[in-house]
Amino acid sequence: MRDTQPSAPAEGAYEASDAHLKKQINLVGLIALAVSVQIGSGWLLATLAAASLAGPASIITWVLGAVFFAVIGVTWMELGTMLPRSGAGVRYPRLTHGAFLSFFNGWGYLIATLALPVIEAQAVITYVGGHWPQLGWLTESGGTMVLSWPRGILVGFGLLFVFFFLNSMGAKLLSESNKWVTVWKLVIPVVTAGLMFTAFSSANFTIGGGFAPQGSGAVFGALAGGGIVFAYSGLRQILDFGGEAVNPQRNIPIAMIVGGLLIPLVIYVVLQIGFLGAINWSDAGVSPGDWTGLMSSGWASSPLLNAVTAAGFAWFATILLTDAALSPAATGWVWLGIGARSVYSMSVNGELPKRAQKINKYGTPIVGLLVCTLLGFFFFFPAPSWYSFVSQVSVALTLSYVMGGPVMIVLRRTAPDMHRPVRVKWAYFWALAGFVASLMLIYFAGWVSLINLFTIVFLALPVYGAYNSVQNGWSKAVGSWVVSGVFSVAWILIAVGGGWLFNRDQKQAADGWSFPVYFTAMTVAIAAFLAGLYAVSTAEGRRHVRSGVWIVGTFLAMLLVSYLGEYGPLKSPALDGPTDLIVMALIAVGSFVWAVRSGGPTEELSQVLAHQETEKEAAAMA
Numbered sequence: 001m002r003d004t005q006p007s008a009p010a011e012g013a014y015e016a017s018d019a020h021l022k023k024q025i026n027l028v029g030l031i032a033l034a035v036s037v038q039i040g041s042g043w044l045l046a047t048l049a050a051a052s053l054a055g056p057a058s059i060i061t062w063v064l065g066a067v068f069f070a071v072i073g074v075t076w077m078e079l080g081t082m083l084p085r086s087g088a089g090v091r092y093p094r095l096t097h098g099a100f101l102s103f104f105n106g107w108g109y110l111i112a113t114l115a116l117p118v119i120e121a122q123a124v125i126t127y128v129g130g131h132w133p134q135l136g137w138l139t140e141s142g143g144t145m146v147l148s149w150p151r152g153i154l155v156g157f158g159l160l161f162v163f164f165f166l167n168s169m170g171a172k173l174l175s176e177s178n179k180w181v182t183v184w185k186l187v188i189p190v191v192t193a194g195l196m197f198t199a200f201s202s203a204n205f206t207i208g209g210g211f212a213p214q215g216s217g218a219v220f221g222a223l224a225g226g227g228i229v230f231a232y233s234g235l236r237q238i239l240d241f242g243g244e245a246v247n248p249q250r251n252i253p254i255a256m257i258v259g260g261l262l263i264p265l266v267i268y269v270v271l272q273i274g275f276l277g278a279i280n281w282s283d284a285g286v287s288p289g290d291w292t293g294l295m296s297s298g299w300a301s302s303p304l305l306n307a308v309t310a311a312g313f314a315w316f317a318t319i320l321l322t323d324a325a326l327s328p329a330a331t332g333w334v335w336l337g338i339g340a341r342s343v344y345s346m347s348v349n350g351e352l353p354k355r356a357q358k359i360n361k362y363g364t365p366i367v368g369l370l371v372c373t374l375l376g377f378f379f380f381f382p383a384p385s386w387y388s389f390v391s392q393v394s395v396a397l398t399l400s401y402v403m404g405g406p407v408m409i410v411l412r413r414t415a416p417d418m419h420r421p422v423r424v425k426w427a428y429f430w431a432l433a434g435f436v437a438s439l440m441l442i443y444f445a446g447w448v449s450l451i452n453l454f455t456i457v458f459l460a461l462p463v464y465g466a467y468n469s470v471q472n473g474w475s476k477a478v479g480s481w482v483v484s485g486v487f488s489v490a491w492i493l494i495a496v497g498g499g500w501l502f503n504r505d506q507k508q509a510a511d512g513w514s515f516p517v518y519f520t521a522m523t524v525a526i527a528a529f530l531a532g533l534y535a536v537s538t539a540e541g542r543r544h545v546r547s548g549v550w551i552v553g554t555f556l557a558m559l560l561v562s563y564l565g566e567y568g569p570l571k572s573p574a575l576d577g578p579t580d581l582i583v584m585a586l587i588a589v590g591s592f593v594w595a596v597r598s599g600g601p602t603e604e605l606s607q608v609l610a611h612q613e614t615e616k617e618a619a620a621m622a
Helices: 016-020 027-038 041-082 088-097 099-131 151-168 171-197 216-225 248-278 292-296 303-310 314-348 366-380 386-414 427-444 447-457 460-471 477-498 515-535 539-564 579-598 603-621
Strands: 138-141 144-147
Touching: 027 171, 027 248, 027 314, 041 099, 041 216, 041 248, 041 292, 041 303, 041 314, 041 386, 041 427, 088 099, 088 314, 088 386, 088 603, 099 138, 099 144, 099 151, 099 314, 099 366, 099 386, 099 447, 099 460, 099 539, 144 151, 151 314, 151 366, 171 248, 171 303, 171 314, 216 386, 216 427, 248 303, 303 314, 314 366, 386 427, 386 447, 386 579, 427 539, 427 579, 447 477, 447 539, 460 477, 460 515, 460 539, 477 515, 515 539, 539 579
Parallel strands: none
Antiparallel strands: 138 144
């Protein structure tokens, strides 16, 4: 959209929505929110998940995760302080690339925010149900413990309802109560690590093939599959409360560094070392050094509880079980609030009905909250297990991180005079580095996670074509509906025919299509949809599509490399490491350049600038 200067809209129209939100969250509250989002189910289950994939080298994976997110966070720090907005990650791309990319990004992030409360509820049920199997909340499926129907899943429904009720009482209740919960969530992991260190065995760090028994590739693969990306997910999410934060220009960057990186890094590394040293192979029912066997062992449902008990501290079980219920529940509570603000922000962007902006008397986006709660119920069914769900959720979270770099660079060009409390030096370097890091974290999740998630993500295309484009008059109604309808039917047929969707054994169905047929069908269907929508669109509608089509090409290229690379299903990868990483890096650089060139001035950015100018004039007159 860089080839057209937008006309000046009604002053402040895009900005008016946030005026109804209440600024109630101070610095301590922001730090607590960041910590609470991250120290949820991750600390309870990711230690075993990471160890099963990478062995003792999982310690390095936690450090790598912090490094990746530190690089990614640089660009978001500038964006979050210059434009503090509720649902920030959903709203920024609209200012630089228009509606098509904004909707695609919002759709992916919404999937993540819908799934997060569910996966935290799964963690609560897994720990408690694993300790008391007589409750009947869990059942075994394919070597993994999953939520049972109806008991386990209905308990999950009940937890979602509790999250809904607490969020409906407003951000102040969420922030203030979360401070005390966060103190508990910091103390218990530290005590747990200390108890595990009393049973420390250094032999566990070399048994079963040395420090990195699965090789260096597993160290990176564990970033997503081991729950590390998931555990660090709170770094940027505090920006989603930017419209409700007190002094956001000062408090947001501090909260990102302290609550988003430093505290979680220390806690997770100490826990991982303690857990590795405390593994009692006999008690777990696994041969010494059989790291992959931990996933299907008796310890899988409650690893830290079993480790502490085996170390001789059975008395601590009650405290740890209490935290196993409280920590993930508090995180799920926060994530449902983030989801509500994402729906709210998509409505502000014009991507969802205006009704979704309704605020209750406590300042909560209540319609968005209700929508997220109801849709969340459906996420219990395809993957009713924390271990089988965590990789896909990690990818969904990381999708929105991709946008930070291109958005920052485009805003440097289109709004050079906008006040930037944090102005990043060497902006192009950090923007590109964060972009590459984001795509690499997505790639490390592996083919199965990517194809399952992207199958859902690409359904944003027909929703945009049939609803958003038509509602705004950017395309002809009948033509858009036909193109979107045909694509939806074709996409479902392709997804079913491919044989990869939602298989609990993580393998392709026996009658699934060959990869060349499957990938070609996907590519042709997407290209045909884009061509069809472009043909029935107005000049403005076409500019929106042109500005965002780079993300579609990037994801398709990533899927291709993922299947052929080290983290794909091939026994002899066509792109073995490090060749696949080099190819992915080249794709990321090319995609970044494409993304930056595609961005430009938008109507919404003009409204933001006009609103800020009005505020300056009012302040000068006062």
